Amino acid sequence: MDCYTCRHNEQIDTLPPRELVAADEHWRTVHAFDSALPGWLVLVPRRHVTAIADLTDAEAAALGTWQVRLSRALRAVTGCVKTYVVQFAEHEGFAHVHFHLVPRMPDLPDDRRGPRVFGYLGAPEDQRVTEQRQDELATALRAELAHADTSTGPLSGRMRPANQPGASVGDEGLRGPVSAAG
């Protein structure tokens, strides 16, 4: 099967920060590779799924948690006022379910709001967020997620390794479930 997302999922241990902003056993978060908008994230399931209806309850629960936690991290890192969440999976070669998580910046032009924000995706090479900048954003988001995980919010305990209740976790905490899943 030639699936861009699955090829990357299989290489999860060697991916750069922009391809592994965060992950657990169900989901991986990346920075969009062809976006002109800094902080445009994409949340993909760890297994090949082409319809939301085929997600398991466990994947669905983790999806909700990640959408909220990543939105918080984007707000802290980019200063966005809110996030857009969109799922189509219609492009050739990209049928693997993927949720776009887009920072809606305070100064986003009127003609780019709502669905028209997709004008920033599929950008020409010279207008894309550079890979270096994507890595920087990914690293900042990882730090924010790790920091948030030490708070006492209602979601904070769920992504923490079960053997470290209440412990202060860094990047290891985010990657823990990945390692556990092998």
Ligand SMILES: [Zn+2]
């Ligand atoms: Zn796939």
